[in-house]
Each structure stands twice: as structure tokens, then as C-alpha cells.
Amino acid sequence: MTKKTQPKSGSEIFVPLNMLKKSPHNVRKTGHTAAEIEGLAASIAANGMLQNLVVEPERDGEGRETGHYFVTIGEGRRLAQLLRVKRRQIKKTDLIRCVLDTEHDAHEISLAENVIRLSMHPADEFDAFALLHNEKGMAADDIAARFGVTPAVVKQRLKLAAVSPALMALYREGGMSLEQVMAFTLTNDHARQQEVWQGLGWDKGADAIRRALTEGQVDADDRRARFVGPDAYLAAGGVITRDLFDDENGGYFADPGLLDRLVLSRLEQEAQAVRAEGWAWVMVTPEFDFRATSAMRRVYPSEPELSAKAQRRMEKQEAEYRELETVADNEPMTEAMKARVDRLEAEMEALRGQPVYGPADIAAGGAFVSLGYDGGVRVERGFIRKEDEAPAAQRREREPEPSEGREGSAALPERLVAQLTAQRTAALREAVASRPDIAFIAVVHAFVASTFYFGNRVSCLDVTVRTVYLSGHAAGIDESPQGRACSDRQAELAKLLPAEVEDLWDALLGFTQEQLMRLLAHCAALTFDAVVRPGSTSSPPLKHAEALSQAVSLDMAAHWQPTAANHLGRVTKAAIVEAVREGVSEEAAAQLADLKKPAMAEAAERLLADKGWLPQVLRLTQKASARMLAA
Template identity: 35%
Template sequence: MTEVIAYRLDQLIAGDAVNVRPQDEEVSELVASIRAHGLLQPLVGRLRGDKVEIVDGNRRLKALQLIDSDDDAADITTIDKVHVVLRLGEDEVDAFEVSLAANVLRKPLHPVREFEAFADLIEKGKPKEEIAAHFGIPLRAVEQRLALGRLHEDVRAAWLEGRITGEAARAFTLVPAEQQAAYLRKAIETDEGWRLRADTVRRSFTAETVEADTPKVRFVGIEAYRAAGGGFVADLFANEPDLTDSALLERLANEKLAAEAARLKQDEGWGEVLFGNEARTYEWNRITKPALPDSEKPARAIEIEARLLAIAEHRDKLDEALLEIEDEDRLDEIERDRDVLLDEEDRLDLELEALIEAQTWLRLTEAQRSKAITTVGYNRDGKLTIARGYTRSKPKAEPKPTAMAAPAPKPSAGGEEAPEPARLSAALVDDLALTATRAAAHVLAGEPRIALAAFVATAVTWGTPLRFDNKGRQQGPSLPWPGRSHQTEERFGKVFRDVLGWDMDALQKGAAKVIAGTLDFTSAALAYHSYDSLKADAVTDLRASLPKEMHRAALVQAFDPADYFSKAPKQESIIAIAECGDDPGKYAKLKKADLGATAARLANARAWLPATLRGEVFDAVLPAEPEAEDQDEQAGEHEASAELETAESAAEAAQRIWQDQERKRLEELKTPDVRAEFAARGIKAPFGKSKNQMIEMLLAQPAETEEAA
């Protein structure tokens, strides 16, 4: 049974328990609409004591309350009473069902119909500004709706039928209606559905324009382009509309570069300062850059260095504070301060680099600079770039080097000096080198011992004839020589001869170490060319082939639970606790850090591995050790062993009790005090570890010390 009754606003309360919508929804547009049009639909409620609880219409109630609050502040009254459809004798379940039905059965207006209605309002004389005020939306939003409402009827029909998306419809607004229809018709007639994708539509209509987010536009600047009379694409849906005059943009960029070139030529005395196609630095030589003594650093550079040092110290303090503070508001404040420092640091780094670069090249004499070339340009961020110290002269062309060295001429039998060999062309020498490569490759393929020796030697030297490139992570045991780097001085021939002396067993083990160093299961291996991108099934096949027990033990050894849970979501700690056989509900009230510490303790005890590490090869944890009583039942004759097992379990229990007490004590300390615990125990404090990681290391230390003793 229902009836419509008018109530004062203070008699109405929100139906939180029976309302399916969240109570914190934004209602500013609804406020504007009610002010302009009044309450178009009555609320629905039920009696709750001396109040009326709203079942349907809580957003409208919130908007009415905001209007009434504003009216009280302005000492005016615009809301007298509110009409409510009162549902009598309705329990909470029925009330919730009514709220659900009111929201589920309300069919939303298709965007096309909404935008057509906005266009009709304009045609009937409503100003855009008034529509924006009445609906509580920005004027730009009204203009966007009008543009979509004026789409060609065929485009609107395609949107209604689902053949194009709303994003594609917005792209169609870039051109007149006739052009919209022609494009749509061609795409449909040729059955080329890809032409109706939003990005394709936009590119088709903006082929002659310049995107605002390009290096050249950033270099010139939008305001400079606008001031020069540059036009823009009338795109109501872009934060930065495309530029229409590419020729003007090019001229403005060249003028800005020319001005900078003139300044450098005047101030620094370079013979030429070039840009654009004339800046062919790839054809020139570059003068050796002089050194800049500290005594000649500009005063501003010294000032910047001091400020950068202060910023680094301040940032370190903020980083320490982030590890200790738990108050969310304070953490947000520290993060903001840190971001400000990082921005200042980046800006000062760029300024310092430019100052030092300019001052360094000014150490050349005026005569040297007057014969040299500098170039100017801009980078991807639209920032000015300057490259100083080039010369046009090129060294005399030399024959291309080759790895095939010709033997020295031998003297004749009569002691006469052998004639100088003919000078072959570089191309011919390279042909010979390819022939030698082909022959050696065929022979080497049948000599596994020599091939393995060359393979191992190549892993630790440069310039070898085996041209493989190891992009692996360089993990696992190492060879007797350090891995090759810029400091490598080992010669291939010497290492090769040493390895040839190994027996086959040592040779195979050495090759295995090299191959192990090439492994990489990380995302870096996905960045290679598509044909060589890392495949998940290949990783699984390889991991599954390794000795299972040894492989799992190595994973447990390499895995750091404390570090993992400090970075993983809270849910991962809950999953780990459950997989370790404990009840996560016991720890429900713990904060993320404490829950992670608990999970880390259990993971260490049960040799737990996360799903990503165990893959399809391993279980989450090692099987639990059998209880002492079970062992007695299975093997009663080994009572002594059972007693020993019981004693060991008691010791482990005592260890766990100590660890729990010690953990609680350490967690109450601040990070610097936890670090000081290492010094108190005569251990070097670890660098770069979090508080939780250091606690886990301290808890593990007594056990490790006992074992060592």
C-alpha cells in the first residue's frame, strides 16, 4: 500500500541499510538540475520511528540537503516540503528489493539520444551557458554534447547499432557531416571494419596536422605558435588540439634555432653554428674535449653543486622517515616533499651540465674555436641541445680491417728479401675471410672438444672468433677468470690454450657454467626481436628438466621472504600463511608489515615458494616432518631416535618462543636502533635493507652462530 505525502526535509533520513548505491556519490550536477527544474521525481520511503527512511532517491535527498544548507547560509528558503511515495508496512528485505529494482530496471539513455536532445535545446533557443548552469556541467561539456548531437545521421545510426564506439564517434566530429558520411560509407562498402576504429578514424582526418605532443611543438611552444597566427584543429575532445599550420611551425622552430646559433657564435666565437640538415656531425671529426680544472668552474656551478649535496642529504632523511612513519597523512606529506626535491634536483642537474659543458669548451683558444663548428637542435622533450667542437677535415681513408691477418713475407732461399705482397682490396680480403670462416666452421663442427674450449674461452675474453652475445643475467657459479667487461685484459689465445688442457669432464663443467650464465627469465628477455622473444613454455621445459630436489633447494636459498612480503600485496601474505598450514584468521588484525613478517617466518620454516617461482614444477611448501609419535608407531625399534627427535622439537619450540619475543622487541625499535643491533652483536650492518629485512636477519643470526660454533 502506498500514498504520496509531503514532508519537511528534516523529517527525511537516508536509507543506508536498504540503498544499493554508495552514499558518497557526487551530486553537483543533480544540485544544479534541481535548482533549475525542481524535483522531477518524488522520493520513495518507509516509516522509521518518527522519521521517513528513503528507500529510493538518496542522491536526490543528498542534493536537496546541500541546497537547503546553502540556503541557510544565504538566509533564504527555496525548499518548503518534499513529496515522498510512502510504502506502508514494508520490512527491510522488501525495502532493499525496491531500491534494487529502481536502479536495475531504470534503462539509461543512449548517448546518441542524450546528445540529440542537447542539440534540440539549442535549436529551440536555449543558450549554451544556461544549459551548462541548469545541468551542473562545464560549458565545454555542453559543447562536446552538441558536437556529438550534430553528427551525420548515418554516423549516429552506426553508433546506436554498435558498429562504432563512442571514441570513434568523437573522432568523426573533427570533420563536416558530409565528410563523415562519405568516410563511413566507404568503410562499410569495402567491408574494412578496421577503418572504423577510433585511432584509424582520427588519423584519417588529421593526416595533414601536427600533434601537439611532439618535440618540435614543445620546442617552439604552443603560445608562440598561437601568437604567430597558427591555427588549431577544432577538437573538443582533446586536451591539446592538433596544429594545422606545419609550415609556420617549421619556420618558428628554425627562427628560434637561428637566434640561438647567432648567440653562440657571438658569445663563444665559433666559426660556424649550424642546425637542421646542415648539421651533419656524422661526417665530421670532433676535437678532443679539454679538461676543466675545479679552479675554473663558474660560481653558479659551485653554488648548484652545494645545493645538490644538500638536496641529497635531505632526501636521505626523508627516505629514512618513510620507513619509520605509519601515519598516512604524514607519509603523503613526505612523499610530496620528496617529489619537490626530485624535480628541483633534475632541473639543477640539467643547468649544471649546461654550465660545465659551455665552460669546458671555452678552454679552447679563440683561434681553435674560430675554425670549429657547433650545432644546435632539440631533443624529444623539446629542450635545446648544443654540440660543440666539430671540424670538417676527415682522416685519410684506410683499408677496412679484417680478422684475417696475412702472414709476414718469408725471405727467399738465397737470402734475398721477399717481394712486398700485392695490396688486395678490402672487399677481396673479406671474401677470403668468409671462405676461411666456412672451412673452419665445417671442421670445428666435428671437433666438440675444440669447440667447447673455444666456447668457454669466448665467455671471458673479447675479440674472439666466436661471435655470440651473452645477454643473460650472469648468475650461478663462475669460471676461473672474471666475466668479460671493459676492464678485461685476458687474451683469447692464452685462455683457449689453458682450456684445451682440461679433461673432458672439466670442459663440460666449464661449458655448463658459461651456458648457465646466459639464462634470463626476466622481462628483459622479452625485449628482444619478436622471433627471439622469451617463450613461457621454453622456461617451463628447461626448469622441469633440472634435478628437482637440487633445483628447489636452490630456489629456497635464493628467495628472500622478508623482502618479498615487504613489497607484495597484503593478500599474498594471507595466501602464504594458509599454504604454510596456519590459520590466517589469527592474524586478521595485524598491519601489512606485521602480517608480512609473520608470513616470512612461516615461509622460512616451511621452505615456502610463491606461485611464480614454483610454477608447474614444485609444491608450495616442503612436506611437513612426521610427528615423533607417528615415527614410534612406524618404527618402534628406534625408540632412541624418537627420543632424540622429541628433544630436537623442544629445542625448536624454545627457539621459536625466543624469536617471537625478540621480534616483538625489535619491531618496537626505530630503524636506526635496529641497525645499531648489528654493531652490538659485532656484525657489520647491511646496506640498503628495510627494517623488516634487518629484523629477519637478526632473528636468524643466533641459529647461524650456533651452527658455526
Template identity: 40%
Template sequence: MAVAAQKITLSSSRDIPFNKLALSQSNVRRVKAGVSVEELAESIARRGLIQSLHVRPVVDDGGKETGMFEVPAGGRRFRALELLVRQKRLAKTAPVPCVVSEAGVDILIDEVSLAENIERAPLHPLDQFRAFLALREKGMTEEAIAAAFFVDVKVVRQRLRLASVSPVLLETYAEDGMTLEQLMAFTVVEDHARQEQVWDAIKDNWAKEPWQIRRMLTETTVPASDKRAAFVGIEAYEAAGGYVLRDLFQQDEGGWLQDPILLDRLVSEKLKAEAEAVAAEGWKWIEVAVSFPYGHDHGLRELVGTPVDLTEEERATREDLRDEYDRLEANHAGADELPDAVDHRLGEIEEALRAFEFRPMVYDPAEIARAGVFICIDGDGSPLIERGFVRPEDEASADPDGEDGDGGGAMAGGVEPGSHQRAVITIGGEPSEPEDEDDEGDAIKPLPERLVIELTAHRTLALRDAVASNPRIAMTVLLHKLVLDCFGAHVSGCALEARVRDVHLPVQSPELGDSDSAKRIDERHEAWKRDIPLGQDDDRLWDWLDQLDQASRHALLAHCVSFGVNALYERPNPYSGTGISQQGLERRLREADRLAQTTGLDLVEAGWKPTVGNYLGRVTKARIIEAVREGAGDHAAELIGHLKKGDMAKEAERLLAETGWLPEPLRPTIEAQAVDGAADQDEDGMVLPDFLAGDDEGADDPVAAE
């Protein structure tokens, strides 16, 4: 016969006056942890006693109840109530909700206290984050939430930021798929799609530390410690509509600027304003950049100026600073370490004295009229202005008697000393754009020099690939060079001076390295590099070359010769031993045209297409319209004539995508003449394309003006 299981009987609950309660000595909690008693008392005063006390009757020696009750479970709540009574915010006889167990049960009172504490399941952090978010969505401010739970406002903001992470990642965290530190790292951006993309990329990798997550999430942003951000100023960036994302969980050195395009525009505008202010001093040219490469002033003559004299007041200030510095050093001469305030003051004095050493310079007005200035951003974000550099072509011309023409005569470029001239401001290698792009007029101005160099770099690389692919032409090119050396005017003391030098491409567009020509050249070079016994005995290399079959010898010769192809445009420099003369440049471009025609080079087949980045966004509206008219017809050109320059460039890219249109620097000379309908000739009868031909618009020509 089955025996019925005995039913459980739960302890009864009732209200007991507080003065009838006493804390049990069997309570297991001894170490303070978690919310303080004071904070718990404030919580009870605000919300009431949320959880009842567990009590047991106190009995005398005879086992009879005394009317008092001890509290084995709920000691912190008891102490919080006790604090409220002492503060006279709670009556001594106030009823307290209690669960009363029987005095004679077999369960030890210590067991009750231990079970009440260890069986309590802590709230998962994610539940707390979501609870804070729910309170804010119901109208509570961050300050009110912080006050209600006795935490700092920053803690509330951190919890709210964690709750705003992608729901997918929150569920991963809830299932212990990521750590809290990793979840914190994802709060540096608000884009859920980007957060999920980064997590998908690293979740199966061993390298998924929080710092790596932050680095991946912020790789397209600009840190506030960047010198560009310091130059513009965070307040100016935010006033222009920029957003700075802060990391609430770590030192972020000011956060990350989320709009690099806006920042670069603000940097350009501020640098241009600096340049306009310096231009008022009368300089001939001003080059502006975020930073200049090492050696940017090589080949230029630096003017020697005279420092501006100190005023009597400035001299007195300098002496006072020196005296203060010596006094502070003497007072702390025996100290192992200077006090922070003294160390800070000494640094301020050193900075002030340094300013007296680097005084503004005064230059000869005649020299200013032929010299220029470099303006960039220093490492600390301040503008760095380097004045007084003269280009070789701007040096004073000699008079008929052979003496220097500095004595008040006309200068190079036709500028009289003391006459007014407007400085040519170049930003990032390109002439400064007009203030209003819609007012630039219908005239087609010459292409910017930097753009011409970039375009001819594309042509040079494509020509190298074409020569390397045609050994017969490569052999002809080499023989042509050798014949010129043997029968021309270039006679030297060596038995044979046939040498191919890899021509450096100084100005490159970003996509040049990813072009089809570059990839084929790299693949071909790596294939030969694996076979050639380099770095070994020279005789072995000779034997290896000697044993190559004829086809391999021709292919290797073509590959090596191709590295010497140079179809680059560069500014002629007739006044220095470095660079190229105008005649040399014309010869180079004429031979490049001949080489392109002989190899059958087609830049369209080589992969070049006009885009906003490589051409259309770099030229005037008139140039864009002319390109569309040539490539897509008059009707297409009329359709985009009303657009703003940025939209016009994008639409032109679409219209020209499959037309095979090429700008002048990428066309053979004959084709350029046929398309443009007008060209000039040099003294040798050579036809020059419009983008290189001289005209009467020298003041507006960015190449000539520089």
C-alpha cells in the first residue's frame, strides 16, 4: 500500500515591533560587502522594506518564549532599520514584516543564516543594464536613476551605454560568449552593424582582446590626440556638426572624431586662412600641407633675415623670468625631487624664455617678392610657418654686365621689387580652389601640375608593362640607347655605360598600386626573382644567364629594360644641376609617345577609367563638362551643366565609365591634337598638347604660377 508524502508547512509571517527584535549572534555575515548599511537605509526610506526579516522566538532556560525575537537572516536590513530609528526617521515600535520559524525546530539557526546568504542568486549585469534603460525610457533622468540607486551618474551612463550595444552581442554576453570587458570595448561606436561585423571577424580567433576590438572599431576615425584635431580644436569640430565618440570605460585621450572628411575640410580651411594672412606680407608663393616630407626645402635658398629687436618692456620681462628661474633652482638645489608646483612653474618659464629666442624675422622686401613660405601643422597642433625660401627659377637674373640683378632691377618672373603681387597658395600640392566653385567661369584652365604628374605615372607604369611584354621592342629601345651613347655626344671614360635605373614615381594616386599594370609587373618580377641566383657567386649568375634559351633571354631583357621607362611629366628646372630642362622634358614626352604607338599601348585596355578620385574631382567644372562632351556627347554635357561640382563629378564618372575617354596627358600627342583642335609647336617643330603649351593665362596657370 502506497504511503502519502508528508506536505511541507511554511513558516507564518506577521508584523513584529522593531523594539522586540535583536540581531542573532549566529548570523554568518561578518565582512562588509555590497551596498553599505547607510545606502540600504536610504533605499528602505524611499521604497519600504522589500524583503521580510527571518526571525525565531527567543526562549528562556525553561524553553518558554520571552516575547523577543532574534534575527539570524536579514542582519543588514536589521542594521539599516536600526539606523533609521537612531535618526528618528522610524518609530521604535514600528511594525516590521517578519517570517517567524518555530523555536524548537531541528534546523540550526546558523544553517538558516548561511542558506539565506549563499542561495541568493545575484542579478546578472545585463539585467541591471536593461533595467536602467527601462527606467530612462519611462522618464527618469540619468541623475534621478543615480540618486535612486546611490551610484555616480557616470556609472549610470556606463550601464546605459552597455545596454545600447547590438542586441546580438548582448545575447552573446548573456550566454557567456564574451566577457564584460569585451562588451565594454564595443561601446566605442554606436553602429550595430559595425559591432557585429567586428565580432564575426574575431570571435573564432585567439586575438580578441578588448584593445584589439577598440582598434578595429576606430580604424576609420581620427583620435582626438591627432595633430589635425588639436589644430582645428574639438569645439570647432563639434560646432561644425562633427561628433566625438567617447569611451566611458577607459582613458581615451579625448575620444575619436567620427567624421574625418569634415575634419580634413576644417583643417584645409584653417590652413588656408593662415596662408591668406601670411600672403599679405608679400611673398611670391605659399605651399600649405598638413605635413611636409623630409627634405622638402632641398635645392632652395633660404633667406637670412634680421630678428626683430626686443622692446624695453620685453627685455625687462625676460630678465625677471631669468631671475625667477635662478631663484627657484637655488631654493630647491638640494631636493631629490621638485614639488609639482615648482616643476610646473619652471616649465612655464622655460617656454616663455624660448619664445624670446625665436623672434620674428625681418626680410628685404625685394627678397620677399621672389621667395615663398611653407605652412604645415606642428606635432602639438600649432601652425608651423617657415618663411623665406627661394626657388632656383626665381633667382634674380643677371644684368648685361654679368652682375647680379638684385640691385633694384627686374626679377625672375617679371616682378619689380616693392610692387604688389598676390601669393600663389598651393594646398596639398594643388593650387587653392576659388572660394565659390560656381564662379570659376567657362574657361578651361590648364590641369594642375600634381594631377598631370599622377596621370603620367599611370602612363609610365603601363608603358613599362607594354615594353616588358614585347622583347623585340625592348631590344630596339636598348640598342637605341647604346647607339646614342656610342655615336652621340655622351662620351665617358668607361668601356660601356649601358644602365637601367628604376625610375621612382614621386607622386602617385592611391589606386596606382592596385592597377592591372602594377599587378602584372609585380607578378613578373617575383617569378624572375625566384629563378635568378642572386646574392651568390657572380660567375654563377653569368653562367645562368649564358645558359638561358633565346626566348627567356629576350623576356628577361625586356623586363629589365622596362624599369627604365620614364614618361613622367615634371617641372623643368633650367637653373640647377638637378631635374630636367624644358628641352629634355619635351624629348622625354615625344619618345614616350613613340613608344606608346610602337607597343600599341591603350590606356583604356590597361584599366584606366576617369573617376572622381583620379581626375573628375580634381579639375574645374569646365574641364568636367568638356570631358563629358568629348566622351559622351553634347547632350550628356548639357544634362550635367546645372549640377554642383561634387554631384557633377559623380555623374560624369557614370557617363564616362564605358566610353574609353582619356585626358590629354594619357593621349598620344597626335591624338591630343586631333581632339583638342589646337596646339602649339616648339622650335624643333614638335607639336605640344594644350595642357603643356604656353598661353597668355600665366597668372591663372597653376603650373606656371608655382
């Protein structure tokens, strides 16, 4: 018998798959991901094992070979082949081509194999995928299966390969980032891509590229786009442009006109349910504007009247709720107590029921259906127009007013009546002046009557309260967070008030000081007018507005940020540069100098974001700023 020849180090050998093991010297301590193994398995199935495994023989404690081999290089490929065994694509005894290495340190060559490797440039990968697709006719799904990636990844690579060759060459040379290349996939028009790149000036970031390519289009985050939704927009023939960053809900709606028509159509559908409630009229408008309601009286829903049994139940629950509140003020509440509070709140809410409008109010009144600030439907109900007031006034039967006073006055000369009532007015002034609490209620009464009950002059105080509508000066302001907060507060306060202005005085006499203060503050706030109109100059009212701003330490940076739409695009280039110089730095301002105005405004918007910069007209005076710092 001749002795079997031992293969030399560096020889190519074939080892059954089930005789290969993971090497204890492999430097990879973090295992391959399932996706990586899937990709290797797909590649091996399509193209075979392109690289040999590097192995060393396993030895027992006495140095004898066991017949197994440790895989020093190629553990991922070994695992991929095992996955193919599991899928019954090959057998576990199939021979795997390996290179035997017994001369080099296994740990070191494992490290070298993982560290010293050069990946192909991504652009080469894009082109290679495109060649398979365009010249060899392979579908994206087939390419994905061969390389163990998802079809979406293949489609992204193909989209990247379609970017202008001139821009791709710049990317290969390091003059452009992958993120910038990805931004250009919003369009397949090479001329447009190159035009945008050349016209961007100093700011050639991915966001700037997207803005330039989608100018005039509507972002998917716009409330109109969220309201209509991509499915309805696409079904109507609209086009959504997306880049490789966008998910299925992202992108840009390319046809703003179509989107606006779909908004109105959808609002009209939503209005059908409001009309079914029985309102005399329902108006559909893209945006709710309080100016349209300035000459209308508004009514609000009231809680339904409880039966005697329900009222007793409510009183019992309220008493228990107050007891639990008292306990909570003095000691921590147990979980059982917290659960009981939640149940009580739910039960009391169910007993109260949903507030309802009176049948007469519905018959005479109307509603507005518009697009809300958050992209939902906004419905404002309970507006009664002047021409509909007559039937609305008949909903309440009033008792005849006493006639004695009128008869007594009629029996006297008019000049004498004026003289006598002047005396009464003088006495009333002194009496009320000695009762600040009543004087306060009288002022609140005058304010509330004018603010909540349109067209009614019922106060004997000669106080004029006029709500100032701001939407004529700033479109969309009623849908801003501040505008919605104001309208929500008005609706909340209105629930406290009686339906008829004649009942208002008696109702206010029963209000707490806190309730009266809230009403007064709200009514007074609606009268503020600090708008500087074209051609106007500094005036006592504007100076008073400045003093009020100081008193409440108003910081407009918390409510407003400069954008191309609201400020930067509407001032001179010099003003834009000065804003960036003040808000950011001299260096940042210098970078804007050569840009055209639209690009300059957009770049300044990004630079000034969250910097707290304000134009001079929105800043507090130095005196006010010092007071805020001291506070």
C-alpha cells in the first residue's frame, strides 16, 4: 500500500459541504445578516461560487486531522450553501471548491480578507444593473432574485443609472454626493437636470435640487395633498413625482390645479352629511374666513335637558367625583381610585349626551365646510344671516315689557325727561363707582354682548367693542395655530352664555371672578388692532400695542419664522443678505451674494430656520427685551 499524498498548502481541494466548519480564528464576531446570506445564496445559484473558500484542516488534541476543515475565509458563502441545502437546491455532501492554507496565520489572513478589500464605485454598480436590464432584457424581479436583493432596490439602481451621464461623471470624480444624485431622480429629463445643477449657485444640496425640480408642485405633506390622498389624485389623472428618498406616501403632486379641484369636490361630498342635519344653507369654501361671518349672529349647541332620574344620577356621580378630588389633593390616589375616576368621567359624559342645536336655530342657520389646518374637514355651524333673523327671533316667546315707565315718560316734556334721567345717570355713576365688582361685570357685559351677540346694543355703557378680522391682511391666518386657538376658545366660552342677549346680565351676575376674567380677556383680545397699514405712520394706538407687547413679554420668534413665502421672497436681495448676516453670520451672508433672488430667498429660509431672527417690525424694543431678560 502506498502512502496517500498530503495536499500542499495553496492547493485547490474539494471538500464535502458537511465537512466544513466555521473557523474559531474568524475575525468576524458579528454574524452575517439574513439578507446578506440570502444575497450570497441567490448569487451562487445564478453564477456559481466565484471565489474559493480558504480552509485549514481541523486537528484533535493530539494534532491528528479529523477530516473536517475550518473555513478561514468565506464563512458567508458556507452559510449561503447551507441555506441552499435547506431549500433542497443542493445536497449537504456536494463538493465545495476550496484552497488549502496551512502556512499563514489563520487569524491574520481572516483579518486581511475583511479589511483589505476594494468595493466597486456605486456608479459602476448602477451601470451594471442597467446593462442587465436594458441590453440583456432581464426584468427587475429576475435581477433581484439573482443578486439576493429586493425588486425595489433594483428599481432604485436603475433609476440612478438614468441620471444624466454628465452628472454621473461628476459623481464618479467626487464632485457630487450620492444624496445629490438621488435627488435628481425626480425627473428623467437630462437637460433639466443639468440646467438645475448649473443654476443652483453655491447651495447645491439635495434639498435645493428637489426644490428646484419641483417648483410649482405641491409637497405630499401639504394639507391639501393629505386631505385628497395620493390614490384619489392618481385616479383623477394626477402625477406624483418621487425621488429615492420618498416612500409610497411621499413625493410631490405635480398638478396643483387638479389638486384644488379635488379638494373642493371632496369638501362638497363631506358637506352632504352636514346638509342632512337640516341647516338652511351650507357653504363650501377651501378655507374658513371669519370675515365672511362678521355680519352674522352665531348660535351654539346646548347640552340636552336631563330627565329627573338622570339628574339625580348625575348629582350623585358629581358628589363622588368631588370626594375623590378632595382625596387626591391630600394623598396619592390608588390605582382603584384612578380607575373609578375614569369610570365616573365616562359615565357623566354619557349622561350629559352630545350638545345639540335647537330646531329653530337649525332651520334658520347655516354652516361652513372647509379644509382644516391639519388636513381634515373643518365644519363651523350655527351662523344666522341678517335676512334669516326674523324667523329665528320667533323661537322664543317674550313676556310683554312693562309700560308704566313709558307712559310716565310720555306724560312729561322730553327736555324734562332728559334732565331727570341725566340726574339718574349721575347717581348711577357714583353708585357703580363705589362697587368695582359691579362695574367690572358691567364692562364684561358690554364686551360680551358685542362679541357674542351680533347687532345687539343692550348695554347702557357707551363702550364700543369691534372685532378686528386679520385675514384681510394675512391670508390663511384664521387657520394658523393662533387662529384656531382663538376660535376654539370662543366656542368654549359661548357654551357658558345664555341663548338670548336679554338674559346675559342675570347670567353674568352668577359667574365666578375667573369666568368673568376669561370672558373679558377674550373679548378684549379680539379688538386689538396693531396692523400697520400702507401709508400709516407711528400713532398712539401703535405705541400702545408696543407697550402691551412689553407687558406680556411677547416673543414673536415663538410664533413666526421667516420663509421665502411670508417674508424673504418679498423683500430686496440686500434685505435678505442683511437678515442672514444678523441671524447667522457674515460668512453665510457672503455665500448668498451671487444667487438669483428666488434661490437666495430659499437658501436664506434654510439658514435662518430656528435661529430666532425677526424683522425689525416684529421685534420688541430694547427696553422690552431687557425686561424679558430680567424676568
